[in-house]
Amino acid sequence: MRRDAEARVAELRAQITHHDERYYVHDDPEIPDAEYDKLMLELRALETEYPDLITSESPTQHVSGAPNDAFGEVIHKVPMLSLDNAFSEEDVRGFERRIHERLSVEGELAYWAEPKLDGLAVTVIYRDGKLAQAATRGDGAKGEDVTANVQKVHGVPPKLRGKAPEVLEVRGEVFMPLKGFERMNRIAREKGEKVFVNPRNAAAGSLRVLDASITARRPLQLFFYGLGVVAGGVVPERQSALLKALEDWGLPICPDAKLVRGVEGVLAYYRDMGARRSSLPYQIDGVVYKLDSRADQERLGFVSRAPRWAIAHKFPAEEALTVVKGIEFQVGRTGALTPVARLEPVFVSGVTVSNVTLHNIGEVHRKDVRVGDTVVVRRAGDVIPEIPSVVLERRPEGTHEVELPARCPVCGSEVLQVEGEAVARCTGGFTCRAQRQEAIGHFAGRRAMDIEGLGDKLIEQLVERDLVKSPADIYSLTLVQLCGLERMAEKSAANLMQAIEKSKSTTLPRLLFALGIREVGEATALALAQNFGSLDALLDATVERIQQVPDIGPIVAAHVAAFVASPEHRAVIKRLREQGVTWPDVVVPTAASGDDNLLGQTVVVTGTLESMTREEAQEALVALGAKVSKSVSKKTSFVVVGAEPGSKAQKAEELGVRMLDEKEFVALLGKKRNAGAQ
Numbered sequence: 001m002r003r004d005a006e007a008r009v010a011e012l013r014a015q016i017t018h019h020d021e022r023y024y025v026h027d028d029p030e031i032p033d034a035e036y037d038k039l040m041l042e043l044r045a046l047e048t049e050y051p052d053l054i055t056s057e058s059p060t061q062h063v064s065g066a067p068n069d070a071f072g073e074v075i076h077k078v079p080m081l082s083l084d085n086a087f088s089e090e091d092v093r094g095f096e097r098r099i100h101e102r103l104s105v106e107g108e109l110a111y112w113a114e115p116k117l118d119g120l121a122v123t124v125i126y127r128d129g130k131l132a133q134a135a136t137r138g139d140g141a142k143g144e145d146v147t148a149n150v151q152k153v154h155g156v157p158p159k160l161r162g163k164a165p166e167v168l169e170v171r172g173e174v175f176m177p178l179k180g181f182e183r184m185n186r187i188a189r190e191k192g193e194k195v196f197v198n199p200r201n202a203a204a205g206s207l208r209v210l211d212a213s214i215t216a217r218r219p220l221q222l223f224f225y226g227l228g229v230v231a232g233g234v235v236p237e238r239q240s241a242l243l244k245a246l247e248d249w250g251l252p253i254c255p256d257a258k259l260v261r262g263v264e265g266v267l268a269y270y271r272d273m274g275a276r277r278s279s280l281p282y283q284i285d286g287v288v289y290k291l292d293s294r295a296d297q298e299r300l301g302f303v304s305r306a307p308r309w310a311i312a313h314k315f316p317a318e319e320a321l322t323v324v325k326g327i328e329f330q331v332g333r334t335g336a337l338t339p340v341a342r343l344e345p346v347f348v349s350g351v352t353v354s355n356v357t358l359h360n361i362g363e364v365h366r367k368d369v370r371v372g373d374t375v376v377v378r379r380a381g382d383v384i385p386e387i388p389s390v391v392l393e394r395r396p397e398g399t400h401e402v403e404l405p406a407r408c409p410v411c412g413s414e415v416l417q418v419e420g421e422a423v424a425r426c427t428g429g430f431t432c433r434a435q436r437q438e439a440i441g442h443f444a445g446r447r448a449m450d451i452e453g454l455g456d457k458l459i460e461q462l463v464e465r466d467l468v469k470s471p472a473d474i475y476s477l478t479l480v481q482l483c484g485l486e487r488m489a490e491k492s493a494a495n496l497m498q499a500i501e502k503s504k505s506t507t508l509p510r511l512l513f514a515l516g517i518r519e520v521g522e523a524t525a526l527a528l529a530q531n532f533g534s535l536d537a538l539l540d541a542t543v544e545r546i547q548q549v550p551d552i553g554p555i556v557a558a559h560v561a562a563f564v565a566s567p568e569h570r571a572v573i574k575r576l577r578e579q580g581v582t583w584p585d586v587v588v589p590t591a592a593s594g595d596d597n598l599l600g601q602t603v604v605v606t607g608t609l610e611s612m613t614r615e616e617a618q619e620a621l622v623a624l625g626a627k628v629s630k631s632v633s634k635k636t637s638f639v640v641v642g643a644e645p646g647s648k649a650q651k652a653e654e655l656g657v658r659m660l661d662e663k664e665f666v667a668l669l670g671k672k673r674n675a676g677a678q
């Protein structure tokens, strides 16, 4: 047993030392922080069980990060420590219990709670109010001189305001706000330069550069949160007051920190920040609690590498490692082949992830993801999981680069990738079952024909059994056919028949959108409807005429022209008509209709209408060429006000925007519709 432990301890120390070097020296870690934390936890557990195995060189006993020789060396007079981690509520309760025991106090204590920024710790010395020196944490005892770089960080004052101590050493975290990180990576990607895997590495890699003009061009920020040496003056006794003093001297501090009471207070803060985490402008990996009384902080002191009076309460990991079991290609509505990585299921950020989309073949090659690879899986907030990188060091022997299949995995048709386009497509069109299924799902969707109850599972069966080959087939389905489907009771079949019947009466913009013409979304469908007025006019249009529609460029125009020219699609439209699908024509402005039409007018509908739902009112307006908006502004042409209107009517009143009641509105609709029919 002991033998095993000894060997494992040596192995863990070697691994941790390797990962420390990747993280602290090269700013280029191989594994997510949570994986590193696991190694550290295991080492700590073994050292607790076998205390005689502890040596002063163990990574548990010191702060990692040997300084890089290229920078000048700075000795920290007050060591720069790291923080102990809490991963559960129990850990936090243990932390607070130990504080009470050591201080022999009862009752609630006050804590300063702040976000734990994911960046690079630095210390900055102000002498006589002027920025004199800045350094990285390094190994905690000595760091790198980054004075020139820190001077270039946005918001770091060269001089302090007011009367600060003669020597004031302040500590904080340099980080890169998310917006800046995304912008910087986008530019780097466009130029074909190296992109950073996360904001922390981007911050570290932007600060630890010998040419400070590079730092100046990077969107860095610094929040201060603590002290080093102080001489020739006093600072407040409480952590909360200290932060206020730093702010008064002009130093940037985190706006999301606050004073809380007792263990319930810190846990409430944790939950609150957890909920806000994905909407914060910067990346955090947890929160930090610090005892508010600095006199008590001093009484508690430190253990090995961390203070006893502070703890970092980590959030669930947003990144984890797993293995790619396969890479498959899914076929979408327009035939686009999307590579999807099938993963060994892994728990990240509160959910189990087993599939991750890789968007297109170019992305697979850029990241060089292969079957058998160990990859980082990332899921931030409610965002769709992604694979930011591959752990190349763990690639097994004999892997192959992923190749684009020559034939569609669903129908066997040829796959084509147009030069200069990221997406490869199956050329099977409606003969491809996958495309058919997706096209019918789109057609039935809420924003298209809105056939309630016709979901993916049902469509899958209908297509599989060849009951529906094109959208028009939906309208010849019978009750008997529907009842024969799996998990379909008579009642739901009858409801579905009703929903199908109801969808027959639609609008031209909805129909155009539902047809699934490539590149034609709702806005383009509306523009086409408003410009051509009727489907027949569009069916007769040339590509040049289509391109005259505002906001429609040559590519979209070519897709629309190809669609209306295709005999297959014309047949579908003919059959839709034969089955009783109808849509009124849309009023097209003419010189004669002048001011009398609604084209281009912006209308808001508010309150409850008696003769129609708000959605119906909005659709009627759109069919007449109006733009429907959700909020009232000076640009609003008029507001339709139903019963019990809210603040929108009030706003219209204030702005002097014209208001119509339901009667006036119905009269207006009648007049316009008649005008359109002439």
Ligand code: 9MJ
Residues within 6 Å of the ligand: 081, 082, 083, 114, 115, 116, 117, 118, 119, 173, 225, 226, 288, 310
């Ligand atoms: C971060 N990373 O945001 C500390 N930290 O305090 C905050 N780090 C810290 N405090 C003492 N907010 C050592 C490190």
